[in-house]
Amino acid sequence: MEYEKQTEHKHHHVGYGTLILIWVALIALTSITVTIAGISLGSYTLFVALFIAAIKSSLVINIFMHIKFDEPIFKVFLIVSGFTLIVIFILTFSDFIYRG
Amino acid sequence: MANGAAAVAEKTFYEEGTSSRKGILGWLLSTDHKRIGLLYLGAVGSFFIVGVILGILMRLELIAPGKTIMEPQTYNAVFTLHGVIMIFLFIIPGIPAVFGNFFLPLQLGAKDVAFPRLNLLSWYIYIIGAILVLISLVLPGGPLDTGWTFYIPYSVRTGANVSLAIFAAFVLGFSSILTGLNFITTVHRMRAPGMGFFKMPLFVWATYATAWIQVIATPIIGITILLVILERVFGVGIFDPALGGDPILYQHLFWIYSHPAVYIMILPAMGVVSEIIPTFARRTIFGYKAIAISSLAIAFVGYLVWAHHMFVSGLSDTSAMIFSLLTFIVALPSGVKIFNWVATMYKGSIDPKPPFIWVMVFIFLFSIGGLTGLVLGSLATDVHLHDTYFVVAHFHYVMFGGTGTIFFAALFYWYPKMFGKMYSIKWANIAAALFFVAFNALYFPKFIMGYMGMPRRYYDYLPEFADLQLISTIGSWLMGITMIIIFWNLIHALLKGPKSKENPWGGVTLEWHTSSPPPLENFHVIPTVTHEPYDFSQLKEMKNYESD
Ligand code: HEM
Numbered sequence: 323m324e325y326e327k328q329t330e331h332k333h334h335h336v337g338y339g340t341l342i343l344i345w346v347a348l349i350a351l352t353s354i355t356v357t358i359a360g361i362s363l364g365s366y367t368l369f370v371a372l373f374i375a376a377i378k379s380s381l382v383i384n385i386f387m388h389i390k391f392d393e394p395i396f397k398v399f400l401i402v403s404g405f406t407l408i409v410i411f412i413l414t415f416s417d418f419i420y421r422g
Numbered sequence: 423m424a425n426g427a428a429a430v431a432e433k434t435f436y437e438e439g440t441s442s443r444k445g446i447l448g449w450l451l452s453t454d455h456k457r458i459g460l461l462y463l464g465a466v467g468s469f470f471i472v473g474v475i476l477g478i479l480m481r482l483e484l485i486a487p488g489k490t491i492m493e494p495q496t497y498n499a500v501f502t503l504h505g506v507i508m509i510f511l512f513i514i515p516g517i518p519a520v521f522g523n524f525f526l527p528l529q530l531g532a533k534d535v536a537f538p539r540l541n542l543l544s545w546y547i548y549i550i551g552a553i554l555v556l557i558s559l560v561l562p563g564g565p566l567d568t569g570w571t572f573y574i575p576y577s578v579r580t581g582a583n584v585s586l587a588i589f590a591a592f593v594l595g596f597s598s599i600l601t602g603l604n605f606i607t608t609v610h611r612m613r614a615p616g617m618g619f620f621k622m623p624l625f626v627w628a629t630y631a632t633a634w635i636q637v638i639a640t641p642i643i644g645i646t647i648l649l650v651i652l653e654r655v656f657g658v659g660i661f662d663p664a665l666g667g668d669p670i671l672y673q674h675l676f677w678i679y680s681h682p683a684v685y686i687m688i689l690p691a692m693g694v695v696s697e698i699i700p701t702f703a704r705r706t707i708f709g710y711k712a713i714a715i716s717s718l719a720i721a722f723v724g725y726l727v728w729a730h731h732m733f734v735s736g737l738s739d740t741s742a743m744i745f746s747l748l749t750f751i752v753a754l755p756s757g758v759k760i761f762n763w764v765a766t767m768y769k770g771s772i773d774p775k776p777p778f779i780w781v782m783v784f785i786f787l788f789s790i791g792g793l794t795g796l797v798l799g800s801l802a803t804d805v806h807l808h809d810t811y812f813v814v815a816h817f818h819y820v821m822f823g824g825t826g827t828i829f830f831a832a833l834f835y836w837y838p839k840m841f842g843k844m845y846s847i848k849w850a851n852i853a854a855a856l857f858f859v860a861f862n863a864l865y866f867p868k869f870i871m872g873y874m875g876m877p878r879r880y881y882d883y884l885p886e887f888a889d890l891q892l893i894s895t896i897g898s899w900l901m902g903i904t905m906i907i908i909f910w911n912l913i914h915a916l917l918k919g920p921k922s923k924e925n926p927w928g929g930v931t932l933e934w935h936t937s938s939p940p941p942l943e944n945f946h947v948i949p950t951v952t953h954e955p956y957d958f959s960q961l962k963e964m965k966n967y968e969s970d
Contacts, residue, residue, distance in 0.1 A: 395610070403638050406725055413726060414674055417741035 336385060344385050351378050372411075432946065434842065434939040440538070453538035454942060459524030460840070461545050466520055469511040469552065474905055476504040481864075481898035484891050487883055497881040498567035499582075503559070505570030506587070510594050511552055513825055514683060517690035518636075519548070519601055521832050522629045524840060526605060528933035529623045531614025531951065533943040536607035540600055547597040554590035558583045569879060571680070574661045574672045578653050585651045592647045595640045598686075602636030605629055614932070616951035620711065623931045623955045627714040628693025631721040635682045635689075639725070643679035646672070673735055677728035685724040687821060689717055691828035692759055695781050698835050699763050701929045702778035703770030706956040709762040716755035723752045733804045742801055749799035756792060760785065775927060776850035780831035783858050787823025791816060794869065809879075812872025818865045827857070830908060837912065838922035842939045845915035853907045860904050864897030924966035931955055935964070 355374050363370060384390040389400060435456045439448045449457055480500055483490050492500065523541065527534055535541050559565045566587040568577045577584050609630045613622070622630075649660055650672070659665025661672045700707045707713065729737055729745040737745075763785065772778070794816045798804050807813065834850055837843070867890035872878075876887050883891060925934045930953070936945050953960050961967050 406638060406722070409726060410678055413729070413741070413744070414678075416744050417670070417674070417729065417738045418668075420738035420740040421736070 336388075340385065344381050347381060348378055432937070432941050434937070435942045436939060438942045440942070451542075453534070453542050455523050455527050455535050455538065455541060456840075456940065456944075458541050458545055459520050459522075462515065462519040462523060462548070465545075465549065465552070466512055466516055469507050471905070471909075473504055473507040473512055474902065476500050476507070478898050478902050480504065481895040483881070484883070485895040486892070487885055487888060489882075494881040495564075495567065498879070499565040501879055502566050502569050506555065506566070506591070508821070509570050509683075510591050511548075511555070513687045513821055514598060515548060515594075515601075516687075516825065516829050517694065517832065518605070518629055518632055518686070519544075519597075521625075521694065521836065522601070522605060522632075522690060525836065525933055526608060526626060526629055527612065528936070528940065528944055529626050529931050530608065530612055531617060531932045531945065531949045532608065532612035533945075533948075535604050536611055537604050541604055544597045544600040544604070547593060547600070551590045551594035551597060554586060554593060558587035558590060561586065571676060572647075572650060573676075574650065574653070574669060577650055578661070585654055588647045588650060592644050595644050595647075598636045599640045602633035602640075605633035606637065609633075614949050614951055620714070621951055621955055622714075624696035624707065624710070624713055624717075625690070625693035625931075628689045628696070628717045631717040632686050632689045635686050635721050635724065639679045639682040639686075642675060643683075646675040646679065649675070670732070670736055673732050674729065677731045678725075681728035681731065682721075682724045684820070685720055687825045689720060691784075691825040692717070692756075694828050694832045694835070695763060695784065696759075697929075697931065698777045698781050698831060699766050700956040700958075701835075701927050702773050702775060702781075703767045704773070704928070704958050705766055705770040706954065706958065707762065708765035708768075709758070710954075710956070712758055713762050716758045719755040720752065723748070723755065727752050727799075730799050730804075733801055734808045746799055746801050750796065753792065753796060760789065773927075776847055776854060777831050777835035777927070779851060779854045780827055780834060783854055784824060784827040784831060786858075787819055787827060787861060791819030791821075791823055794819065807872060809877055810872035811868040811876045811878055814878045815865045815868035815872060818868075823861060823865075830857075833912065835927070836933075837915070838926050839933055839938045839940075841916055842922055843915045843919040844922040844926065845911050845919060849907060849911045853904055853911065856900060856904045856907065860897050860900030862897070864894055864901055867891070867894045867897075923968070925964065928958075928961055928967050930958055930960050930964070934966070937966075 351374050355371055358367070358370055358374075383400065389396055435454055439457065440453045441448055441451045443451060449461060452458065452461075479491070480497065483492050483497055523535070561583050563581055563583040565582060566572075566584060567580060567582045568584065572584070572588055577588075609622070609626060652658055653660060653662075657665075659667045661667045661669050663669060696707060696713055727745060727749045729741060730749045733742050733746075794812070798807060798813065798816060830853075834845070837845060868876075871887050871890050874887070876883055922938060924938050932949055932951070933940075935949055
């Protein structure tokens with residue numbers, strides 16, 4: 323792919339091809355989520371759904387939001403926010419999983 | 423730092439604006455951060471007055487058992503509106519939007535915030551949100567009556583105008599996010615030459631930490647509000663167990679935002695305290711780095727304690743224990759600050775002017791608020807005290823006694839800088855003393871009543887509460903008088919007050935190095951920072967300070 327060759331460039335331009343590819347991938351992942359919701363996976367359902375959602379958001383963040391090509395400070399910001407989000411998930415599950 | 427350039431005969435930002443328009447349009451279309459700060463001051467101040475009036479009306483209703491001045495349903499609407507106004511329109515935007523806007527660029531040695539137009543847009547979004555709240559009051563269905571927390575299932579079932587009112591909170595959230603975004607960028611990109619992160623004033627640090635909470639946490643309340651609206655309109659069942667939903671999920675989502683939001687309220691106030699104490703103790707702040715880092719620590723750990731609002735909601739016991747522990751941990755960085763402030767005053771040469779006295783009132787009231795928070799954070803005691811007046815007393819002590827008090831302290835501290843005028847010192851001191859008495863008369867009885875079992879959000883009460891309720895109502899009248907004195911003092915000073923000195927308190931952070939009120943782009947020459955932020959040895963070099 324074109325963007326792999328020039329990652330660190332400031333004014334990076336992602337080709338239409340890539341954008342469309344990512345868009346198709348997002349739609350595909352959405353349909354997988356919907357399909358899986360219909361299959362009973364027991365306690366794994368939620369984790370599978372969250373896993374797919376995580377892949378989708380990383381695609382959007384990296385490509386559509388240009389984080390992959392931007393300065394490192396933005397990655398730091400993002401990692402801090404992402405870390406906060408994960409902690410929030412874990413804490414919420416401390417309620418959900420142990421509820422009597 | 424720059425040497426406190428004495429005012430050259432140059433125009434202030436009142437005389438010269440960013441747009442060529444004159445009069446009111448010159449303000450409404452201005453992208454100058456100082457004018458926008460004052461626009462916020464006008465709006466936030468007006469809503470605060472409305473909120474106070476509603477509070478006093480509630481207290482009047484509660485002066486004696488039985489109906490006094492309003493119907494029960496009106497009482498429900500009034501405490502909800504009081505809560506919504508005080509939280510979303512006063513205390514969350516209060517210090518960041520007013521003083522953050524005005525002083526962040528000044529303290530950084532910048533000409534403006536990073537995105538001046540976005541800044542003006544934030545103000546307009548705030549006003550649109552506020553107008554939506556007002557419209558929701560008069561539409562058919564009647565005003566919101568859910569309390570400011572909008573808990574389901576009631577908020578989904580009530581006939582009141584929930585959707586529009588909470589949509590207003592959604593809109594207000596955008597104002598908060600954009601302001602946060604603006605401040606983060608400003609801090610990273612606009613610092614004056616020589617100003618490293620650890621040379622920034624502590625108010626900037628606090629505002630910076632707050633801005634991160636605004637950006638990361640606010641979208642969660644946005645989504646939550648949309649889900650409630652969706653539920654009301656389509657009955658999707660996200661929170662309805664009969665349809666496979668989870669009612670407690672609402673409370674999780676709500677508090678995942680609203681608990682960090684209490685740090686949006688208090689952190690900037692703590693920043694102001696860290697400015698005022700060194701200035702009036704003439705000593706550099708004790709533990710600068712500890713205070714700076716504790717702001718970030720509070721911002722982060724503040725995310726991890728939200729479920730302490732939910733101990734009796736059916737939360738799992740495991741979770742309740744974890745959150746109780748985390749709640750005790752978040753008290754640590756706040757303790758770090760209190761100790762550092764007190765240590766700063768130790769052996770200082772204290773000059774007890776009004777801003778300093780207001781800060782002392784803060785330390786006392788906020789400590790009571792914070793410590794009673796630990797009583798509520800302990801599982802066993804919370805079961806007894808949850809949803810009683812004890813909680814009402816606790817959050818008024820932290821929000822009003824904490825942030826509200828510092829809002830006034832900041833106003834008294836920076837008033838000469840903002841307006842170039844001086845208010846009556848005597849009346850500001852009288853107001854502080856009266857505030858202290860009124861506040862404790864108004865809210866301390868609520869701790870006792872709560873402990874005795876008086877539930878919150880009740881229109882009526884048993885006869886045994888009558889005496890304490892009466893004391894509290896008398897307190898609310900004293901509070902009303904205090905507010906009149908404060909506003910009268912400040913407005914009188916604006917219209918007829920004497921011109922203030924350039925640097926009346928002997929402050930040394932960058933905002934005191936320019937003229938008062940500052941010129942359009944803040945500094946005649948962009949300063950180069952050479953001193954630590956609270957190095958008072960530079961007062962000697964500063965031309966604009968004459969000690970009295
Ligand atoms: C003169 C000033 C004030 C008075 C007399 C007052 C009085 C009251 C009263 C009587 C209640 C209802 C208690 C109940 O029935 O449960 C209340 C609730 C509340 N107040 Fe205040 N208050 C004042 C200022 C403030 C300030 C400055 C803030 C915030 C910064 C604030 C925030 C709240 C909130 C969030 C509620 C809860 C509303 C709800 O239950 O949904 N109040 N206040």
